[in-house]
Amino acid sequence: MNIEQYVQQPVIRHDWSLAEVKEIFNLPFNDLIFYAQSVHRRFFNPNEVQTSTLLSIKTGACPEDCAYCPQSGHYNTGLSKEQLMALEEVLSNAKKAKETGATRFCMGAAWRSPRGKDFPVVLEMIKGVKALGLETCVTLGMLDEDQAQQLKDAGLDYYNHNLDTSQEYYDKIITTRSYRDRLDTLQNVRDAGINVCSGGIIGMGEQASDRYGLLMELANMPEHPQSVPINMLVAVAGTPLADVEKLDEIEFVRMIATARIMLPHSYVRLSAGREDMSDETQALCFMAGANSIFYGEKLLTTANPQQNDDVALFERLGIRPEQRSEVEQEPVPSVLPESDQIGGVRFTNAAV
Ligand code: SAM
Ligand code: DTB
Ligand code: SF4
Numbered sequence: 001m002n003i004e005q006y007v008q009q010p011v012i013r014h015d016w017s018l019a020e021v022k023e024i025f026n027l028p029f030n031d032l033i034f035y036a037q038s039v040h041r042r043f044f045n046p047n048e049v050q051t052s053t054l055l056s057i058k059t060g061a062c063p064e065d066c067a068y069c070p071q072s073g074h075y076n077t078g079l080s081k082e083q084l085m086a087l088e089e090v091l092s093n094a095k096k097a098k099e100t101g102a103t104r105f106c107m108g109a110a111w112r113s114p115r116g117k118d119f120p121v122v123l124e125m126i127k128g129v130k131a132l133g134l135e136t137c138v139t140l141g142m143l144d145e146d147q148a149q150q151l152k153d154a155g156l157d158y159y160n161h162n163l164d165t166s167q168e169y170y171d172k173i174i175t176t177r178s179y180r181d182r183l184d185t186l187q188n189v190r191d192a193g194i195n196v197c198s199g200g201i202i203g204m205g206e207q208a209s210d211r212y213g214l215l216m217e218l219a220n221m222p223e224h225p226q227s228v229p230i231n232m233l234v235a236v237a238g239t240p241l242a243d244v245e246k247l248d249e250i251e252f253v254r255m256i257a258t259a260r261i262m263l264p265h266s267y268v269r270l271s272a273g274r275e276d277m278s279d280e281t282q283a284l285c286f287m288a289g290a291n292s293i294f295y296g297e298k299l300l301t302t303a304n305p306q307q308n309d310d311v312a313l314f315e316r317l318g319i320r321p322e323q324r325s326e327v328e329q330e331p332v333p334s335v336l337p338e339s340d341q342i343g344g345v346r347f348t349n350a351a352v
Contacts, residue, residue: 003027003261007035010042010264016219021212025258029250033288036257039264040289048322049286049314050267051295052104052137053097057085057125058118059301062110064141064176066164068204070236070301071110077238079301084109084118087125094129097296100307101321104135106160108300112177113142123154130155137197142177142185148192158227159189160197166213169206183221190223199229199269202255203247211255219262227292228266230255232273234302249281253288260289267292275303279313286317295321 001020024032040046061073061081070077094105107125114122126136138151139160151159163182164170170179189196198221200214218228232252235242252273259268269292270285277285297306305313314321 003035007038007261010039010261012224012265013262014220014222014224016216016262018209018212018216021216021258021262022209024261025208025212025215025254029254032254032257033284036260036289037287039261040291043265044289044291045322047318048291048320050104050269050292050322051102052106052135052269052292053093053100053102053296054106054108054294054299054304055085055090055093055097056110056298056300057090057107057122058082058109058111060110063112065174066176067173067240068164068201068233068236070234070239072239075238075240077236084121087121087128090125091128091132094132094134098132098134100296102134102295103322104137104158105129105132106137106139106158106294108139108160109141111141113144114140114147119147119150123150126151126154126156130157139197142181143188145188145191148188148194152192152194156194158195158197160227160229161185161189162198162200162229162231163214163217164200165202165204165206166210167217168213169204169210173204186221186225195227196221196223196225197227197229198225199227199231199259199271201231201233201272202252203233203235203244203273204241205244208251211251212258215255215258215262218259224263224266226266227269228259228263229269229271229292230259230290231271232277234272234275234299236302249277252277253281253284256285256290257288269293272299272302272304274305279316282313283317286319291322 059082060071060079062071065074066072070079097105129136135157137158137160165173167179186196186198202211256268268290270290294304295310298304
């Protein structure tokens, strides 16, 4: 492919080959970041980052076997099994998240799929959080068509369900549900008209080709996910991946940049793993086109940077938390004046 042509006129493609992904991923670093930032500026304000706050509404003792996950009942990670959190407690957490500036509230449950009397309570949580003026996201495991429709009817904006890794590496990590199951759930979410949030984890001992494969699968879905979380493994004691070798952070930045280029309209989230990342690596991720983070001191069960630290980082970088609702307003392409363009793409610090 001619990357320069693509960058000047990025189109939504669903036919990426592994060889093309590899070629982009391994460009000289400065070229890769330049192309990623150029694509980013066509569709997004480069100085705004969307902020989501996570809450684990049902923690631990999950029946699934996912090698990275501290919540799997198959491993002893010291987490105690909890029941579904009460509606009032969820809403009080959501209010706090709104006060601290988050625009989306993401609720996660350690389930294979939602069942029984808990599901109607989750529907009430969605309605309550939405009534506070926050965007809503849930991640509850596998969904059938009917469950997806009920979530849509409750007003859900996003459903998070990650592909996690490549088709090839998947069986080494997850044994209790298939890649096909995941694609089917995502299809049900899409068919119900809910925005898709889907990405994966790197640093799980996978090959570079698995990182390319994950990006290829994400981009070749029938529609690009509106939100793409890229997680760096949080290695938790007691899980099979506790001692896996740490991934080079430059490789993580390359992953973000390649996602930005291949998924030009999607929000790319610099997700788990920020707690162990320097401000400088995070800054490189934003340069590479990451425009969303989890904001708040906890992810689901592990630590995330303190809010003060994130506010300070945003200030150092001149980044503002995105205020508008992306659900109501699609990103506006920033068509740039000829005079400001270098080789067809603008690379100045001007905000859109
Ligand atoms: N149980 C539901 C499911 O798996 O679909 C929802 C919750 S699950 C914790 C959501 C996602 O969190 C996983 O798909 C995985 O990508 C991510 N995740 C879990 N543990 C992680 C870890 N230790 N490091 C990075 N990401 C992790
Ligand atoms: C996603 O891609 N990352 C978030 C969210 N979606 C649900 C979860 C990260 C979990 C990290 C480990 C933990 O805190 O338990
Ligand atoms: Fe359960 Fe989700 Fe963790 Fe897998 S990733 S063990 S399904 S909570």
